[in-house]
Amino acid sequence: MKNRNKNWKTIHEETSVLAKWMALYEAINILADKAEEKGIPFKQIELKPLAIKKYITSTENIILKKLLKNDYNIDICYDDDYESRDYSDCEIEKI
Secondary structure, rough: OOHHHHHHHHHHHHHHHHHHHHHHHHHHHHHHHHHHOOOHHHOOOOHHHHHHHHHHHHHHHHHHHHHHHHOOOOOOOOOHHHHHHHOOOOOOOOO
């Protein structure tokens, strides 16, 4: 049973990192598209790190859920305290 939890933890951590990078990529593409629409060179855009971070925070869980479903066939739902919960009795479908 411990090995299953370790695998879930590894899967979750790796997929979470990927989800954050994908959210950042998406945010930059949105900025680039808006700049292009307005005819402004991307280098002249005033990047607002807090706004980008807010976008990443608001979308990373959506992307994470999609990645887990598509890559591992894992459906999850969780709330803000999911990290503090014990998932040792959860069943994960095998691929």
